[in-house]
Each structure stands twice: as structure tokens, then as C-alpha cells.
Amino acid sequence: MRSEKSNRAPLSLKIAAAAGLAFMHLPILLIFLYAFTTEEKSYQFPPPGLTTQWFGVAWDRPDVWAALALSVKVASIATATALVLGTLCAAAISQTRFFGRETISLLVILPIALPGIITGIALRSAFSMADIPFSFWTIVLGHATFCIVVVYNNAVARFRRISGSLIEASMDLGADGFQTFRYVILPNIGTALLAGGMLAFALSFDEVIVTTFTAGQQSTLPIWMLEELIRPRQRPVTNVVAMIVVVVTFLPILGAYYLTRDGDQIAGASK
Amino acid sequence: MTTAVLFDNVSRHFGVVRAVDRVNLDIAEGEFFAMLGPSGSGKTTCLRLMAGFEQPTGGHIEIFGETAEGVPPYRRSVNTVFQDYALFPHLSTLDNVAYGLMVKGAGREERRKAAEDALAMVKLPGYGTRRPGQLSGGQRQRVALARALVNKPKVLLLDEPLGALDLKLREQMQEELKSLQKSLGITFVFVTHDQGEALSMADRIAVFNEGRIQQLGRPEEVYNQPKTRFVADFVGSSNVLSTKLCQRLGVKAAFASLRPEAIALAAPSNGALSLAGTIAGQSFLGATNRVVVDVDGARIAVASPAAHAVPAIGSPVTISFAARDLHPMEDA
Ligand SMILES: Nc1ncnc2c1ncn2[C@@H]1O[C@H](COP(=O)(O)OP(=O)(O)OP(=O)(O)O)[C@@H](O)[C@H]1O
Ligand SMILES: [Mg+2]
Numbered sequence: 001m002r003s004e005k006s007n008r009a010p011l012s013l014k015i016a017a018a019a020g021l022a023f024m025h026l027p028i029l030l031i032f033l034y035a036f037t038t039e040e041k042s043y044q045f046p047p048p049g050l051t052t053q054w055f056g057v058a059w060d061r062p063d064v065w066a067a068l069a070l071s072v073k074v075a076s077i078a079t080a081t082a083l084v085l086g087t088l089c090a091a092a093i094s095q096t097r098f099f100g101r102e103t104i105s106l107l108v109i110l111p112i113a114l115p116g117i118i119t120g121i122a123l124r125s126a127f128s129m130a131d132i133p134f135s136f137w138t139i140v141l142g143h144a145t146f147c148i149v150v151v152y153n154n155a156v157a158r159f160r161r162i163s164g165s166l167i168e169a170s171m172d173l174g175a176d177g178f179q180t181f182r183y184v185i186l187p188n189i190g191t192a193l194l195a196g197g198m199l200a201f202a203l204s205f206d207e208v209i210v211t212t213f214t215a216g217q218q219s220t221l222p223i224w225m226l227e228e229l230i231r232p233r234q235r236p237v238t239n240v241v242a243m244i245v246v247v248v249t250f251l252p253i254l255g256a257y258y259l260t261r262d263g264d265q266i267a268g269a270s271k
Numbered sequence: 272m273t274t275a276v277l278f279d280n281v282s283r284h285f286g287v288v289r290a291v292d293r294v295n296l297d298i299a300e301g302e303f304f305a306m307l308g309p310s311g312s313g314k315t316t317c318l319r320l321m322a323g324f325e326q327p328t329g330g331h332i333e334i335f336g337e338t339a340e341g342v343p344p345y346r347r348s349v350n351t352v353f354q355d356y357a358l359f360p361h362l363s364t365l366d367n368v369a370y371g372l373m374v375k376g377a378g379r380e381e382r383r384k385a386a387e388d389a390l391a392m393v394k395l396p397g398y399g400t401r402r403p404g405q406l407s408g409g410q411r412q413r414v415a416l417a418r419a420l421v422n423k424p425k426v427l428l429l430d431e432p433l434g435a436l437d438l439k440l441r442e443q444m445q446e447e448l449k450s451l452q453k454s455l456g457i458t459f460v461f462v463t464h465d466q467g468e469a470l471s472m473a474d475r476i477a478v479f480n481e482g483r484i485q486q487l488g489r490p491e492e493v494y495n496q497p498k499t500r501f502v503a504d505f506v507g508s509s510n511v512l513s514t515k516l517c518q519r520l521g522v523k524a525a526f527a528s529l530r531p532e533a534i535a536l537a538a539p540s541n542g543a544l545s546l547a548g549t550i551a552g553q554s555f556l557g558a559t560n561r562v563v564v565d566v567d568g569a570r571i572a573v574a575s576p577a578a579h580a581v582p583a584i585g586s587p588v589t590i591s592f593a594a595r596d597l598h599p600m601e602d603a
Contacts, residue, residue: 168324169357171344173371173422183374187361 028246035239043235054236061234064241067224074136074220075204078143079151082200083193085144086151091185094159095167105156112149119145120213127214134216142214143207147200154196158189195259198252205249221245273300273335275426275458276321281330283316290316292482293330298426300335303452303459305469308479309505314462315354317479318428321460322351335425345374350419354430356411358403364390364414365399371422389417392451409440416448426458433468445472466506470494478502495530496598503528503600510534510571511600520544524599531574533596536562536581538589545591546571550584564590 009017035054037047058064092098093105111119123142132138162185170180208222219227221241228238278296282289291313298304306314319325320332323344332339334347350371358367366373368386377385390396393413403411412432419427432448433441449472452459463469469476470490478485478493478501486498497503500511509528512520517527539545548566555561559574560581573590575581582588 163355163357165353165355165357166359168322168344169351169353169359170370170374171324172322172349172351173374173418174345175370175374176343176345179374183370184359 031239031242031246035236035243037236040233040235054234054240057234058237058240061237063224064237067219067221068241068244070136070218071205071221074139074143075201077140078147078204079197079200081140081144082147082151083197086148086196087155087189087193089148090152090155090159094156095164108152109149111145116146116207116209117213120210123210124213134214136218138214138216139211139218139220142210143204146207146210147204150200150203151193151196154192154199155189158192162188191259195256198256198259202249202252206245274298274333275300275302275335276460277331277333278317278320279331279333281320281327281332283313283320283325284328289482291320291327294482294484296477296484296487298458298460300425300458301456303449303461303472303474305461305463305473305476306479307463307466307469307476307506309464312479313482314464314479315430316482318351318430318460318462321426322349322428323347348425349428350422350424350426351428352412352415352419352430352432354432354434356403356415358411358414358418360403362402363399364395364401364403364406367403367414368399368418368421370418385421386417389421390414392420393417394447408435409444412436412444416451420451420455420457424457426460429459429461431462431464433463433465441468448472470506478506480505495596497528498601500526500600508572512571512597513569516546516566516569520546520597522597522599526600528598528600529571529592529596531561531572532559534571534573534590534592536564536573536575536579536588537591539591542594543591544594544597545589547587547589550582550586550588552584553581564588566590 033047034043036050036052037044038049038051039047089108093101093108120142123138123145127134127138166184166188167180170184171177175183206222207220208226211220211223215223222245225238225241225245228235274297276296276298278294281291281294281296283291294313294317296317306317308314316325320327321334321339323339323342323346326340334349339347359370362370365383365386368389369377369382372382372385387396387399390399393416395410395413395417398406398410398414403414406414412435416432429448433444436444445468448459448461461469461473470493473490475487475489476493477487480501486493486502488496493502493506497506497509503509503511507530509530512522512527512529514525517524520527546566548564548571550562551565551570552563553560555577556574558577560577560579562573562575562581564571564573571590
């Protein structure tokens, strides 16, 4: 009786929950809706008419393509850098003991806890102090700071589950360091790296704040969208691009979610 | 006779902890060598020095005449059966066993065949498709053994491989290991803290305490003639006779050991030594009674056949033993 009662939420709570979800997700639907509107200057509701012409217009605009290509390039390189450095860092922290280990572990995680604006200002002043011109590579560097954290966090949890004797067993059986990494470590942390990499990619792909401080003349896709909103010209094109961004970032996050879930089941079953 | 493993004054200190302290060993090719000692006495560290996971802080190690210092584990013809088996959870049993051949670049078919032969050798044919998580403790232990043996090592290191098994399986595995070692002719270095296991299986035993070898010898030697009080106590609980008792018996040594089963609860026959005392306690052990006799305040354990009646506690008794069963000891 009691348990049944506590499992049933009161109607008011259900309505509140529904309202909360609606508040979070209806605006996204509105973005999708205005990608099809015939009115190009303002967001008039309801839309006077529906059309798919903006997809064609967006397709033909070279600035969209340039921004998209830049974003994909930045996210790919930042993620690749983060995968290498984050994995190495996780390996060092979890498999060895050395002086200052806990401190370093904290310092690695710090960039994601720090507000993006702090990271941005810090990097900007550091770049200008070192006389490094703002370029594609400064954006990548800025993004790598938080991408590393995501990869590191995913990898370190998995590394902790690989017992040290597995690595020793591999070496004992004749595998050198590289073979041990390839045949023992990678299969055990692979899904964690994939998940971390996807999250890192998604984070980098829609990053605005750090990018604003570290970019030169280039605009990544999110920056391009901000600029589009300021000067109204073919507004629905922005919505079309927004739809693409949602799809591009949502799919990897969904993938990461399923991958880590499966990984946990595999690790649990093998114990 | 070739020396398989040589330790020359080898030490491994971790800060102030002397895990291994000035150890000298020479293990012969084809020998079944046991390292016996209580927890924390440095047995595992010795094995890790042989396998190459630790470097000595002092002394010199040779494996088949070649200097071992600085040679990484993957370049030593030594394989280990780990205390926790350390099977790869993401690989099938067959792939686990074939791992060593795979990293050496053997062909797929050759690997499969060798791994299946090895599994058959440890009496697990047809278990190849299972994951380690789907095997029992004893089966995992055999897989770990097969995985090491498939590489045809010159020396096999076994770190308490039977520790997790129940008594029945343990005895069965002891026999299987022993006959496997005989038929393959591989040098076995076997770590255990079970003295019965060491005595029954090994050609020679090294008794460790606090990082040092207390005694090294054949099982009968270590059992019958313990050199130190620690060995006397740890290997089959010998009696240690004090200086006073030694003098009374006319033995020219500070201390002497005497095995409980060498003592009879009877008046001496010709030539035997004897001591008078009182019965202080008794317990039934199955085949024997363990009787404790108080001789002027010293407690001496006697293993008396269960068929013999034991006098009541407090009654006077004479214990007797042959002079040759009394072994002088180096120190207490
Ligand atoms: N990496 C290390 N750092 C510091 N001390 C260590 C290290 N490895 C071992 N020791 C210490 O060295 C001593 C010997 O350890 P070892 O593992 O060789 O003992 P053992 O004889 O195998 O014991 P057990 O029967 O419990 O396995 C112990 O006191 C242990 O705490
Ligand atoms: Mg040990």
C-alpha cells in the first residue's frame, strides 16, 4: 500500500515536471519551425507560410560552408589532441605513484570547472604576451584545454579498473610496451575513449566563449550564428544551420551515452 | 648441472623496508624449488626480481648464466603464474593461452593448435571459447598455467598458485603440477606459505623470514634439522631445547631441535636419552595425540600414536628419544 502510494506522484508534480520539460524543449522545436518560415526579417508567430527554400539558400552560401568546415576541423584536431594527451595523463595518474599526483589530477580537471571566460581571458593574455598570432591553432589550443578533461575523466575511471597485474602478465608473456597497449590496455579502455572523444567533439563544436577570445579573423559555426543574429538577412538560414548543429552534436552524445553504458556491463560481467 | 637462476647477495629495499635482504640462491635446471615463508617475508619480491618486474638494489642476478639486471620482463625466458591469475578479461580462454605466441608473431593456425594442446595438458580441453569470468577458480588457475607453459619457458615462476583452492582440489593440483613438472623438465620456482605443500612437492626448499633465507636444503633436512628457532617453529613445529636441557643431555650446542614424533612416552631402551616431567596437556589430532610434557618448566610437545593410552594430566612421565634425533642449532 505504502510503496504504491510513494511510487505515484501527485498530479501537481506531474504538471510541474511536464511544464519544466516543455520549457526546456519547446524553444528547440521553435528553432526547427522557423527554419521553414516564409518570413525572413522577423520571428512572427505563427509563421505566415511554410517553405523549404532556406535549405537550398543555406546550401549555396559559402560563409556557412566555411564556418562549418572550420568548426569540424577545430573539433577534430582538438579531440585528437585530447585523446592522446588525456589518455597518457590518465595512464600516468592511475598506474603510477609519484610526488604531487593528486595535485596534478586536480589541475587537469580544473579547466572544465573554471568559467570559460576565465580560460578565454587567460589564454588570450598568454598568447599576446608570447606574441603568438591568433589563428586556427590558437582556437584548437583553447578547445583542447577542456577536451582533455573530458577524455581524461572517461579514461581514468576505466584505467583504475585494469589491475596492474594484467599489464605485468602481458609483459611477462613477451609483449613490449607498445604491444601491451595495443592488445591489453586499448581493448579495455576503447569504449571509454570513444565516449570521451565524442563528448569532447560535441563540446568543441558548439563552444563560443573560449573561441571568442582565442580566434583571429575566423569564425567557427557558433560564432557565425551569433553574427547572423545581429544583422538580420535571410534569418531562417541561421535556423537551418542550428538544426544541423543540433543533429551533429546530439548524435555523438547519444552514442557516448550508449557506449559507456555497455562498457560498464562488459566490465561487470568479466569480474 | 646447469644453474637456472643465481642470486648473488641480492637485496631489494623499499626505503627502510628490506623486502629482500642479501639473498644467495642457486636453482638448478629442472629443479622444483620452493620458497616458503610467512606473509611479508619477501617471497613475491624474489619472484618479481626473477621475472624482471623489480630491479635489485644490491647484488647480482643471473638467469642461465646471463646477467638479468636491466633485461625487461618480455626478454626473459621466464614466465609467471600470478597469485591472482591475471587472466585477460576481454579475451577468450583460447586467446588468453595463445597470447604469448600472438605477440611473438606466430600464425593463427599454429597458435590455435598450441593453445588447444596446452589446454588439454591442464585437462581443460574444449574450454577455449569461454571467457575467464565464466570459469571456476580452479579452472582459471589451470588456464593461467597453460598460458605460461605454452611459451615453453626455461623457468616457470608460480606465486602461491594453489592459495585460493579448497583442500581437495589443492591436493589434486599438487599432484598434477608435480607430474607436469617431471614430464616437461622445466625449472619450477614455487612460492607458498604452506609448509606441507613445500615439503611434499619440492626438491629443495628455501625458508624465508623478513627478507632473508633462514635455511636452504632438501625437505628432509629442513624438516629434521632446522637451523634456527624460526625454521624449527615454522616447518612442522619442532621442539627447541634450551641451553640448560642441552647441557643436561650432554649435547655440545647452545640449542637443539627435537621433532615431536621422534619422542616416545616410555622409559628409555638401550642407548636412548630420557627426561622426566609431568603431563601438562593433550589434544587429539586424528592419527596422533599431541601431548605436552612439562620438563622443569620447559614445554615439550610429543606426537604419540593415537592407539597408545595417554596418562592423566599432572601424572609423572618419562620421555625418551634417540640421540641422533637431537639436532644442534646455530642460534635460537
Ligand atoms: N612496492 C613496494 N613498496 C614498498 N614495500 C613493499 C613493496 N613491495 C613489497 N613491499 C614490502 O616488502 C615486504 C615483502 O613483501 P612480499 O610481497 O615479497 O611478501 P610475501 O612473502 O610475498 O608475502 P605474502 O605471503 O603475503 O604474499 C613486505 O613487508 C611488503 O610490505
Ligand atoms: Mg606474495
